[in-house]
Amino acid sequence: xxxxxxxxxxxxxxxxxxxxxxxxxxxxxxxxxxxxxxxxxxxxxxxxxxxxxxxxxxxxxxxxxxxxxxxxxxxxxxxxxxxxxxxxxxxxxxxxxxxxxxxxxxxxxxxxxxxxxxxxxxxxxxxxxxxxxxxxxxxxxxxxxxxxxxxxxxxxxxxxxxxxxxxxxxxxxxxxxxxxxxxxxxxxxxxxxxxxxxxxxxxxxxxxxxxxxxxxxxxxxxxxxxxxxxxxxxxxxxxxxxxxxxxxxxxxxxxxxxxxxxxxxxxxxxxxxxxxxxxxxxxxxxxxxxxxxxxxxxxxxxxxxxxxxxxxxxxxxxxxxxxxxxxxxxxxxxxxxxxxxxxxx
Amino acid sequence: xxxxxxxxxxxxxxxxxxxxxxxxxxxxxxxxxxxxxxxxxxxxxxxxxxxxxxxxxxxxxxxxxxxxxxxxxxxxxxxxxxxxxxxxxxxxxxxxxxxxxxxxxxxxxxxxxxxxxxxxxxxxxxxxxxxxxxxxxxxxxxxxxxxxxxxxxxxxxxxxxxxxxxxxxxxxxxxxxxxxxxxxxxxxxxxxxxxxxxxxxxxxxxxxxxxxxxxxxxxxxxxxxxxxxxxxxxxxxxxxxxxxxxxxxxxxxxxxxxxxxxxxxxxxxxxxxxxxxxxxxxxxxxxxxxxxxxxxxxxxxxxxxxxxxxxxxxxxxxxxxxxxxxxxxxxxxxxxxxxxxxxxx
DNA sequence: GTGAAAGCGCTAACAG
DNA sequence: CTGTTAGCGCTTTCAC
Numbered sequence: 005x006x007x008x009x010x011x012x013x014x015x016x017x018x019x020x021x022x023x024x025x026x027x028x029x030x031x032x033x034x035x036x037x038x039x040x041x042x043x044x045x046x047x048x049x050x051x052x053x054x055x056x057x058x059x060x061x062x063x064x065x066x067x068x069x070x071x072x073x074x075x076x077x078x079x080x081x082x083x084x085x086x087x088x089x090x091x092x093x094x095x096x097x098x099x100x101x102x103x104x105x106x107x108x109x110x111x112x113x114x115x116x117x118x119x120x121x122x123x124x125x126x127x128x129x130x131x132x133x134x135x136x137x138x139x140x141x142x143x144x145x146x147x148x149x150x151x152x153x154x155x156x157x158x159x160x161x162x163x164x165x166x167x168x169x170x171x172x173x174x175x176x177x178x179x180x181x182x183x184x185x186x187x188x189x190x191x192x193x194x195x196x197x198x199x200x201x202x203x204x205x206x207x208x209x210x211x212x213x214x215x216x217x218x219x220x221x222x223x224x225x226x227x228x229x230x231x232x233x234x235x236x237x238x239x240x241x242x243x244x245x246x247x248x249x250x251x252x253x254x255x256x257x258x259x260x261x262x263x264x265x266x267x268x269x270x271x272x273x274x275x276x277x278x279x280x281x282x283x284x285x286x287x288x289x290x291x292x293x294x295x296x297x298x299x300x301x302x303x304x305x306x307x308x309x310x311x312x313x314x315x316x317x318x319x320x321x322x323x324x325x326x327x328x329x330x331x332x333x334x335x336x337x338x339x340x341x342x343x344x345x346x347x348x349x
Numbered sequence: 350x351x352x353x354x355x356x357x358x359x360x361x362x363x364x365x366x367x368x369x370x371x372x373x374x375x376x377x378x379x380x381x382x383x384x385x386x387x388x389x390x391x392x393x394x395x396x397x398x399x400x401x402x403x404x405x406x407x408x409x410x411x412x413x414x415x416x417x418x419x420x421x422x423x424x425x426x427x428x429x430x431x432x433x434x435x436x437x438x439x440x441x442x443x444x445x446x447x448x449x450x451x452x453x454x455x456x457x458x459x460x461x462x463x464x465x466x467x468x469x470x471x472x473x474x475x476x477x478x479x480x481x482x483x484x485x486x487x488x489x490x491x492x493x494x495x496x497x498x499x500x501x502x503x504x505x506x507x508x509x510x511x512x513x514x515x516x517x518x519x520x521x522x523x524x525x526x527x528x529x530x531x532x533x534x535x536x537x538x539x540x541x542x543x544x545x546x547x548x549x550x551x552x553x554x555x556x557x558x559x560x561x562x563x564x565x566x567x568x569x570x571x572x573x574x575x576x577x578x579x580x581x582x583x584x585x586x587x588x589x590x591x592x593x594x595x596x597x598x599x600x601x602x603x604x605x606x607x608x609x610x611x612x613x614x615x616x617x618x619x620x621x622x623x624x625x626x627x628x629x630x631x632x633x634x635x636x637x638x639x640x641x642x643x644x645x646x647x648x649x650x651x652x653x654x655x656x657x658x659x660x661x662x663x664x665x666x667x668x669x670x671x672x673x674x675x676x677x678x679x680x681x682x683x684x685x686x687x688x689x690x691x692x693x694x
Numbered sequence: 695g696t697g698a699a700a701g702c703g704c705t706a707a708c709a710g
Numbered sequence: 711c712t713g714t715t716a717g718c719g720c721t722t723t724c725a726c
Contacts, residue, residue: 011473013719024697029721039695056472060414061719063405064702074454090435097456101465106474109419109454111442120446127401128356129451234639263639270641294579294608296615296641358703369713374705384711406703409718 012053021049032057071106072317073130073153075121077144078112078137087288088306089136092158095310096134103318105131115143122147132317134158140204145170156317158309160336162206169335171320173313175304177207177285180341181214184255184283184302187343189218191281193253197226199240199265201257208232211257211285226251230261237264245272252280253349259284259291259301266295266348281349297347304341312337357398366394377402416451417662418475418498420466422489423457423482432633433651434481437503440655441479448663450476460488467492477662479503485549490515501662503654505681507551514680516665518658520649522552522630525686526559529600529628529647532688534563536626538598542571544585544610546602553577556602556630571596575606582609590617597625598694604629604636604646611640611693626694642692649686657682 014032018025023042030038031046032055038046049055063069074096076089093107100107108130110121125133125148133151136158138144145163148155157172188196198215201208212227219226225247230236237256241264244251254269256262262284266276274280276297284292287303316337359377363370368387375383376391377400383391394400408414419441421434438452445452453475455466470478470493478496481503483489490508493500502517533541543560546553557572564571570592575581582601586609589596599614601607607629611621619625621642629637632648661682 014721015719025720026697026699026722027695030696033721037695042696054471056468058409058719059472059474060405060408061702062721064403064409064704064719065721067702069405071453087432087435090432093454094456097454098458101456101462106469107454107456108416109438109442109452111439111446111452113443117446123401124451126399127404129404234635260635267639290579290605291635291639294636294639359705360703370704371706371713371715372711375712378705382711387712403703406718407705409703409720410705412718 011058012055013058014055017046017049017053017055020053021046067128069106069129069131070104071108071130072100072314073108073110073125073133075110075112075125075133075135075144075148076137077118077121077135077139077142087290088286091306092136092310092313095307095312096314097310099311099314099318105318112144118143118147122151125151125153131321132156134313134317137205138162139202140206154317154320156313156320158313160206160210162209171316171335173309173316173337173339175207175309176338176341177210178214178217180285180302180304181211181255182217183341183343184285185215185218187300188253188255188281188283188349191253191277191349193281195226195248195251196222196253196255197228197244197248197251199228199230199237199244199254199256199261201230201232201261203229208257215255223248230257232258232261234260234264234267237261238268239264241265241268245269245274254280254282256282256284259286259288259295259299262299262301262348263291263295266297266299270296277347277349283349287344292344292346295348300346300349301344302341303344305339309339312339356403357400358403359400362391362394362398362400365398366391412473414451414474414476415449416453416475417445417659418453418455418470418478420455420457420470420478420480420489420493421482422463422466422480422484422487432635433631436651437481437655437658440652440657441659442655444656444659444663450663457489463488463492467496470496470498476666477501479658479662482550483507484547485551499662499665501658501665503658505551505555507554516661516680518654518661518682518684520552520654521683521686522555523559523562525630525647525649526556526600527562528686528688529630530560530563532645532690533598533600533626533628533694536598536622536694538626540571540593540596541567541598541600542573542589542593542596544573544575544582544589544599544601544606546575546577546606548574553602560600568593575602577603577606579605579609579612582606583613584609586610586613590614590619599625599627601627601629604631604633604640604644607644607646607693608636608640611642611644615641622692622694628694632689637689637691640693645691645694646689647686648689650684654684657684 014025014028018028028046031043035043132154140162160174161170200212228240228243230240256265284299284301287301292299292301359370359373363373373391376388380388477499485507505519506515545557573585573588575585601610629644629646632646637644637646
């Protein structure tokens, strides 16, 4: 607890460099409009004293924090069962770091936490927010809008109330799903089933819609609702096999679901992919490569999604952050997916 | 971008309630020593105006930020392949939230980032730091110590220089390893191999030492170095089978490693657990339950580790945060592990 | 180009 | 118990 008593202030640097506080401030913030010899002297003083600006004092006057909140609103433990969020965070972190912004992480465990998050965002602690994993019945969007903080969403928000042009980044869930099902069709499969994700999330809805795009005529009994978990995948797979013993392929809403389905198929003596071809979604490596057989799946670039979200937000916060390469501002950005072929289909 | 022009200040609340700023400040910060009717009036004014304290202004004078940095220093992608960090973060987040502290996440991608983290910590933006995943050759510990920020480490720090009493939270890696090996011995296995983790981390070293505690006499060829990844597990398992075809059990340093080993065993036609029993470490559910056969492993309560780290830090920052239940301050806290029996051993 | 001075919104003595 | 006052460390007009 013996603290490094007091850190040097602008004042101290100014004294040492023999200039005014204003000049030091200018140098510290880029040094425009200060003559070279002075810049040099100030720089040296900063160096010698080990001066670091006090962010609180700075924020007080600039009203900027150079900090962004990342809100992960996953009530259940699902988040933590997969690397999804870690990857997003990594992408976000890289981008924020590159622009000298800090990442404040807000994890919510349930409804009660939503108010807290709303309060925090409204409290003006951060310049903007990145929000994930909204569920259709979520109270968070309202709170966030009320907070008046620039926000970018991860995944297409699906609220029915006409939220005007929420900015978001998403994967091409529907297109990816179509690619998955077409792949199965290309394999000559005809009785293709689908285990959905949790249908209170747009990603699950979009993937199911993609399935339907290709299998418009499909027997409705071939679609069973899952929840993005292996247990859900097992349950759904059992139900499918009971209902339609003649199915010859399964498109699972994510890799975890597919892993559960694979287990049930093996347990029921179906060979994969010979009897039943299985395809997942995500390309979550530790899962997809670990299953038996390894999983054919639809890959989404999760880290890139994170990076893009951060980039979009930073651009809104300060147009100077815009890269030349940035596209015209459109409310939503949809990233492509690719098929990764392994052994299961 | 049309911003809610200016947020109300203490001044505004004071005016509305007909009291001084000081009184409002007192009420906002707990209201001790203010008479009830005034408290009530101020509360109402706060409510009506939607007043939220400006944290920057507050920090400027209190020199507290009610924010804690979480530093995850994993140069490689390993972090993101498993839920380990997500779980820790969750535990940390819960504890911090309960004490109204914010979580600032600092991810480092490599050496270059270390300086940045050091600077940030030294910059006095946060009241303390929680640091993970140190490697033996890491520059971070020095930087952190230099920053003079109260810190709690995740995992026993293993620097050779005599860092005095760094506070840390760890699992009982050595004891858990012993339990694992004893379990194999109890199964009647005699040729027990060990695939280590990355030996630049104390967790890997401690697990190996636990193995040796029980198998002091073991053939040294039965120990092969891995790196906590499935690929490393595969490679090591191949080497082991080549060296010692007669082995009848494997203790893998973590579940991911065990998963890789299982794959090689199957590929080589060894039945698990009949021919070779396999035991892992972590009880990382999405991995341990997904393997074939499901993995017997040593469970550590990762979320609890996170929670405990945060609790320890908060207690150092402000003794009032101490729970009555907290143990006497000891530099390191070691959490117990338990054996989870599934099918692989 | 550089310095002087006026706050940003809040807390913490200190009076009363 | 409540109000007055003096800054916390920095940026930013505005003169010089």
